[in-house]
Amino acid sequence: xxxxxxxxxxxxxxxxxxxxxxxxxxxxxxxxxxxxxxxxxxxxxxxxxxxxxxxxxxxxxxxxxxxxxxxxxxxxxxxxxxxxxxxxxxxxxxxxxxxxxxxxxxxxxxxxxxxxxxxxxxxxxxxxxxxxxxxxxxxxxxxxxxxxxxxxxxxxxxxxxxxxxxxxxxxxxxxxxxxxxxxxxxxxxxxxxxxxxxxxxxxxxxxxxxxxxxxxxxxxxxxxxxxxxxxxxxxxxxxxxxxxxxxxxxxxxxxxxxxxxxxxxxxxxxxxxxxxxxxxxxxxxxxxxxxxxxxxxxxxxxxxxxxxxxxxxxxxxxxxxxxxxxxxxxxxxxxxxxxxxxxxxxxxxxxxxxxxxxxxxxxxxxxxxxxxxxxxxxxxxxxxxxxxxxxxxxxxxxxxxxxxxxxxxxxxxxxxxxxxxxxxxxxxxxxxxxxxxxxxxxxxxxxxxxxxxxxxxxxxxxxxxxxxxxxxxxxxxxxxxxxxxxxxxxxxxxxxxxxxxxxxxxxxxxxxxxxxxxxxxxxxxxxxxxxxxxxxxxxxxxxxxxxx
Amino acid sequence: xxxxxxxxxxxxxxxxxxxxxxxxxxxxxxxxxxxxxxxxxxxxxxxxxxxxxxxxxxxxxxxxxxxxxxxxxxxxxxxxxxxxxxxxxxxxxxxxxxxxxxxxxxxxxxxxxxxxxxxxxxxxx
Numbered sequence: 001x002x003x004x005x006x007x008x009x010x011x012x013x014x015x016x017x018x019x020x021x022x023x024x025x026x027x028x029x030x031x032x033x034x035x036x037x038x039x040x041x042x043x044x045x046x047x048x049x050x051x052x053x054x055x056x057x058x059x060x061x062x063x064x065x066x067x068x069x070x071x072x073x074x075x076x077x078x079x080x081x082x083x084x085x086x087x088x089x090x091x092x093x094x095x096x097x098x099x100x101x102x103x104x105x106x107x108x109x110x111x112x113x114x115x116x117x118x119x120x121x122x123x124x125x126x127x128x129x130x131x132x133x134x135x136x137x138x139x140x141x142x143x144x145x146x147x148x149x150x151x152x153x154x155x156x157x158x159x160x161x162x163x164x165x166x167x168x169x170x171x172x173x174x175x176x177x178x179x180x181x182x183x184x185x186x187x188x189x190x191x192x193x194x195x196x197x198x199x200x201x202x203x204x205x206x207x208x209x210x211x212x213x214x215x216x217x218x219x220x221x222x223x224x225x226x227x228x229x230x231x232x233x234x235x236x237x238x239x240x241x242x243x244x245x246x247x248x249x250x251x252x253x254x255x256x257x258x259x260x261x262x263x264x265x266x267x268x269x270x271x272x273x274x275x276x277x278x279x280x281x282x283x284x285x286x287x288x289x290x291x292x293x294x295x296x297x298x299x300x301x302x303x304x305x306x307x308x309x310x311x312x313x314x315x316x317x318x319x320x321x322x323x324x325x326x327x328x329x330x331x332x333x334x335x336x337x338x339x340x341x342x343x344x345x346x347x348x349x350x351x352x353x354x355x356x357x358x359x360x361x362x363x364x365x366x367x368x369x370x371x372x373x374x375x376x377x378x379x380x381x382x383x384x385x386x387x388x389x390x391x392x393x394x395x396x397x398x399x400x401x402x403x404x405x406x407x408x409x410x411x412x413x414x415x416x417x418x419x420x421x422x423x424x425x426x427x428x429x430x431x432x433x434x435x436x437x438x439x440x441x442x443x444x445x446x447x448x449x450x451x452x453x454x455x456x457x458x459x460x461x462x463x464x465x466x467x468x469x470x471x472x473x474x475x476x477x478x479x480x481x482x483x484x485x486x487x488x489x490x491x492x493x494x495x496x497x498x499x500x501x502x503x504x505x506x507x508x509x510x511x512x513x514x515x516x517x518x519x520x521x522x523x524x525x526x527x528x529x530x531x532x533x534x535x536x537x538x539x540x541x542x543x544x545x546x547x548x
Numbered sequence: 549x550x551x552x553x554x555x556x557x558x559x560x561x562x563x564x565x566x567x568x569x570x571x572x573x574x575x576x577x578x579x580x581x582x583x584x585x586x587x588x589x590x591x592x593x594x595x596x597x598x599x600x601x602x603x604x605x606x607x608x609x610x611x612x613x614x615x616x617x618x619x620x621x622x623x624x625x626x627x628x629x630x631x632x633x634x635x636x637x638x639x640x641x642x643x644x645x646x647x648x649x650x651x652x653x654x655x656x657x658x659x660x661x662x663x664x665x666x667x668x669x670x671x672x673x
């Protein structure tokens with residue numbers, strides 16, 4: 001996928017400045033996608049001073065902005081809600097929690113209605129009703145940026161965090177850089193919300209290259225736990241040449257070998273493994289030749305960007321065959337992430353909150369999400385609660401909220417034990433991709449494959465205990481490389497512990513679901529990763545007072 | 549990936565530098581920006597969407613740089629075509645308003661038919 005030629009060589013960036021921008025806030029939000037903007041808006045509504053720092057540009061950053069997404073928006077009708085809760089429980093391996101589903105359904109309904117009140121241009125369906133189960137990414141995120149700014153949030157674009165700051169076991173802020181100017185920044189805050197998204201390992205899946213698992217690394221560095229990291233091997237279907245991993249319409253596709261014979265058993269949902277297996281040895285072609293005639297015209301109006309790569313290549317995907325591939329979407333469409341310990345989306349470390357794809361989505365999906373709709377609902381709901389919880393935490397701290405000094409918690413690539421070597425982040429990234437991209441390693445897992453990958457990834461982890469060239473581009477790339485390495489190790493370490501097949505985790509040595517393993521897997525640590533079991537009935541749905 | 553900043557169309561407003569989520573462009577004093585880190589382009593088309601003069605072209609090829617010719621792209625109406633499809637820009641209405649997902653998503657969510665040998669699409673009365 002990556003040919004390693006120019007212009008892929010090391011790129012330039014501004015030299016890092018010795019000066020730094022000093023900020024104080026009640027709540028600091030890292031990440032400006034759906035969950036980050038909802039967190040920032042909600043915290044600001046509670047009267048908190050809020051800073052939001054995004055690696056890219058709040059409004060275009062993340063998997064949602066360039067795409068479009070269904071939303072798990074269900075009317076508060078008992079039967080409709082019951083069907084919604086039940087719909088994916090089996091696919092998720094029965095690891096979700098119905099009380100969390102109820103909360104998310106309620107909060108999502110409220111938030112989506114708020115979007116309508118803010119002027120999001122929802123369409124009117126054939127029955128004359130406002131249809132609120134689909135959001136166009138560019139429109140949604142442009143609106144969220146506007147609302148966040150109107151609420152008084154200080155937005156820092158192109159300002160990736162590099163690490164958290166801690167004081168006496170609590171998270172008290174974060175530090176980062178402006179990657180366009182090289183200026184450092186440091187923000188002291190009463191609470192920090194990690195909303196940095198999942199990790200797609202720079203696979204160029206649509207909108208996913210800002211999503212390198214940074215938040216998972218930050219969280220692990222301060223001792224927070226992750227959950228469900230074995231559910232991290234989602235692959236998105238796309239034209240082989242393109243980035244547009246929008247899988248919904250492939251429901252209408254037939255898949256073919258190069259010679260035009262249809263591939264038996266191949267399909268976009270349940271038949272995706274057949275596609276992956278075929279791709280291991282030969283190209284796979286698709287044609288959306290099963291689109292019902294009455295919706296043909298509607299496809300383009302539903303997903304304008306789905307057609308963009310085809311239009312520009314001169315392909316009619318409804319009548320012509322085109323090559324397809326599966327791009328790794330990792331934990332972006334997986335369900336694993338930072339463990340949530342209470343109903344405010346707090347983590348196991350005081351002062352640290354997690355939302356969106358950075359957090360575990362097992363609470364509503366278990367081990368599988370069939371697409372964007374649950375993730376979108378989770379992002380806006382968890383963001384809302386995290387923003388609210390972080391603001392309350394800061395308020396309780398009073399004057400101390402933004403005055404604690406804090407020690408930087410980052411290690412890998414920032415404060416190595418030795419400066420004997422210079423880190424080449426691109427080499428690290430390729431090494432990690434070699435372990436996580438191949439379908440016969442990550443989609444189809446075996447004990448042997450995972451243990452071999454982990455051995456090599458442990459070597460890569462030792463490699464990132466060195467420092468890159470000190471310009472903004474390489475320093476950021478170094479941290480991304482370290483985060484990807486950490487996520488890959490969390491993934492396979494957790495996956496080895498799940499000696500069964502459940503949710504999206506397919507273990508070829510253990511192809512059946514094992515009733516004795518209906519639990520969640522919690523992971524922690526960096527140099528040494530340990531994994532423990534959590535009973536699903538020992539729920540994280542606890543009032544905040546009980547955990548402070 | 550991003551392939552073109554048209555010198556004739558670009559007004560050097562640097563909005564692409566600002567909105568690119570992967571920081572592909574660099575500003576240039578009193579001139580159009582440059583594509584400084586093409587390999588970092590994630591082919592998300594957001595720069596095209598925000599460009600007020602349709603001066604940018606993102607090729608659909610996500611992994612491999614291409615050679616493109618501005619005249620051909622302009623003649624085919626490709627420049628600015630995505631912005632028009634989304635309904636952004638002066639005198640346009642966001643096409644989110646006519647998002648027809650409600651006609652499609654119900655079908656998509658329906659259980660997938662059992663894998664079978666495909667037949668020609670059957671028209672039903």
